[in-house]
Amino acid sequence: MIAIIFKEIREHFKWAVLWMLGVMLAMAFVLVPESIGWSGSRIQTLCSENLQLLMSFGSAIGAALLGMLQSITEVRRDQCAFLFHRPLTRTRIFASKVVGGLTLYLTAMSIPLLLATLWARTPGQFAAPFDLRMSLAGVADILTGIVFYFGGILAGMRSARWYGSRALGVVAAIPCSMAVWAVPEFWHALIVIGVFIATLGFAAWGSFTSLGAYEPQSRSARFALGLSVLVGLTVIGGAVAGITNVVNTPRDGQWVAHAVDEDGTVICIAYDRYSVLSITDLNGGAIEKYATPKSRENYRRTTLSFGFIRLGSRNRWSGYRSDTRFYSQHGALEDTVWYYVNAARRVQGYSVKTNRRVASFGPDGFTSTPVAASASFAEPRVRTSYSDCRLLVSPSTAYRVNYRSRTIKPILTGIEDSVITGACMVPRKGGAKTADGIGAAVSTSERIELFAEDGSPIFRTPLHCDPAKYGVIEFATTAEEDRHFVWYNPAPDLPRGERMTLPGVIVELSADGTEVRRHELPSQLKPAGDIPWHVSLIAIIEPPYLVAFAGVYFFLTSGLDLSAGDVSANILLLRILIPNSFAVLCGVVILVTSVCCALAAGVIGGRYGFARDLRRRWAIICFFTGLGGLLTMWALIDWPAREACASCRKKTAVDRDRCQHCDAEFPSPTLDGTEVFD
Amino acid sequence: MNEPVIEMCNLTRYFGRKCAVNNVNLTIPRGSVFGFLGRNGSGKTTTIRMLLGLLEPTRGSARVLGCDSRDLSPAIRARIGYLAEGHKLYGWMRVREAERFQSAFHTRWNRTLFANILDYFRLARDAHVRTLSRGERAGLCLALTLATEPELLILDDPALGLDPVARRALVESMIYVTRESDRTILFSSHMLSDVERVADRIAILDRGRVRAYCRLDTFRDRVRRFVLRFATAPPELPDIPGLLHTVRSDNEVSLTVVNPDERTERVIGDLGADGVERVSIDLEDAFISYLGERGDRGFFLQEAGGAS
């Protein structure tokens, strides 16, 4: 075994080194600009998306290529004889190759990540805090590469009659990458990677030990291979559906936005793509002020600007891959960038000249020296938008921060009956939003409270709408500060159907906070009539098991409402694909496809003389997996030729010992008297 | 002790719709040198690859050293030496590295034999495999295979691309292997002179079917040539059993016949020739007549005849 491991390392060493150098070079391109100086953008070091994309693609492509290189070079022509004809089981040969290959791959990818980590954690390199866990994203990407590595081996080994079906091995690893990016926690990613490695690794092992054939593999290896192929086909199906959707979506670019005029009127702005068609009041009446096209194009100058609070966004965007899990930029001056550091619960300032930490502040004020842990904020911060960095909010206290004078002052504290859920600056018409000295709004679980520029309270009033549904609250104040507007928008994480039908609400308040008027905005839902019905035929490629799963899931969680299209609302593909009014039609299409696929599998199985059990199994698989299952069956099995049986003249598969119809043996070739036998 | 080393039972392999190996039933006894003959594409390599478990039979089975070919255990593989067609090796390896690699897997490793074969082929130990000539590579492959002292040696067209000196070395080494009486060699070749020297049994494959499976001498004995002299132009020939090949001249007909019996002799005798001469025929001619197209002449001659 050692000999093969060394051979593999020796054989592919130079490629690994080249790949490593390439990755390091690309890393330098991503990281060096961030280290040179702060340019106003976020400094994310190891969490920057570019670096993560680089690690993700670098790992995936590198590993898949290595896997293919290690397998294709062995099986091309008769080369395999030299490796496979050895006094060693194929499993051990496979294990040796994998150990050798993964040693190379992991080394080649880990060294750049290690160097980047060492660089980023050295003080003075980046004007941002650093946490060792920021390298976990890279670690996850490198581990994801192992899945691609097995995908590559599978692609190299499988002797498929359809060349595209070899590539399915690699394609099947793509969902793993996507999931690793999507999950919030590192250990989630580890589980996903583990599941994929188990599946693709097992499939690769099966195909390697059988030298690419399907039939000789053990049942579990065949299952893993089938699963991999099915996943690959599902990905391709998703891509096809996505493309079809883009092609088929009617390019009707008309949509409606709302705004509040400086005089307090709620107006509707009708857009065609990016140009404003008309501006009317809520009842559709024309507004004299916006009669000319120029005034329409510049309507933003004469409308109020809103600050907004996004409720329940505490954990949003802070998965293990995100820098905001560790710190978030919380203000910046010309020479210093400030970050709220989650672990320290303090805001730390980094000099953009030296890239070193120069100051920090907590509830007790600013300091330039290191501080004791007790000087941290008592509770974790409630996340606010970066533009609201002059507010620092925890569930029980809201502070106002002034970076120039380096002061911090509580404006709301000691509330007992509710917790603070968010805060934002409230722009006043005529006042610049970015300058110090504008009002602030704080939302709690019960109320909203408004504060003046100096932090003195103006009024408090109970929430006008249910915060569970209206997750985005916007605030604006007129120039004269005699009227305030609170605008409740549907939460973005509501199910699509509900989000589209829930009307937005704008509440107009007087200077002391009493409700003056309430406007309901029409829902954003567009009629589905302009989408042709045949778009729903795309459901043919929708995997039935996913639909069934999603259907059950939604029935259990939120009730089943076909008319609102919620069955399909959040299912992977259907969400974007199928207009709500076609949900039933889609269901029918999916069911018909399922039945047809099951029948087809049964018929094909019959033609090739499958055993009754096997035939039934394929039919059931195809019923639940639809077209994908049928294609998997097609791509998987080494279909034998069919020849007419000598005794019953019916066509029979040649890989059987006896005719599938009449049980006659295949005859030996006929002799013509010229044979020479002893 | 004299159980067969290789047994094939209805061994069949399809590639797509093409039947490459068709119901082959062969038995190779221990201690024999078995020549596996046939034209290109007749299924020799496919059969050998199935014997070594490198290719799945479509149907049928084979046993090698008493073990199913699809499931050869490492212990059995250690007893089989296999020289694959085309002398494939890793190009980046040096000769020395190839030896180290191969010997790492085998407990039996005859260093002297390995060195002798390398010396015979004048191979430098530090040469890269990819810089070797075809013959040198063949020599290295042969050395790598023989040094494991296999009980069963399977050589797939080992003489391909070798010069006469190298070929003689190959044949000598095959004879060397038979020093131990229980060693068995299965080799495929187009070099009939080599076959003539070393094979004691042969099988001839034609389009995936076994057409001959016998001792070499039996085959030579069964393919006969008769030259018939006529005073005038030879008559049209009747249906002669076992007729392989006919060449006509102005007053002579040469008939190559397989498995001649009394009936054949009688039919030939009834042709009314002035003289019938039995002509001895060498192995190559016998082989060509046996596997060539039936009928009067080769197609080149027919073309020429038609044009004139």
Add this chain to the structure above:
Amino acid sequence: MLLEFHVSTGIPTPVFRQIVDQVRRAIAMGSWQAGDQLPSVRALAEQVVVNPNTVAKAYGELVRDGLIEARQGRGYFVADRRQVYSDAERKRRLDQILWSLVSEALVLNFTDDEIIDALRRALSGFRSASGHEEGDSHE
């Protein structure tokens, strides 16, 4: 004395027949006398590069014909008795040789006398070369 064996391939005569003929000729010419030891099967096989089984088969035929004999554990030796064919067989073999000789010679346009003279010359030359006395060979 050591005999230089030679085997050709690609000729109509099978390898084992070539060996048989060469041993037979060596004995006929007196190169090997009764009691001389023949090379072992393995040695001869490696010398002429043929399968040992082929040599064994040739020796087997020679033993069957009585030209050589196998002594247990010691090898093969030239036998005393060299007369191995029946009279009819001897005559058939002679006829066969004469037939081809005469037909070839006639094709080469030799007269009958020239052929007979040449045959005589060959006979005397063969005898003097192998040291046999006239009339000693066959009775």
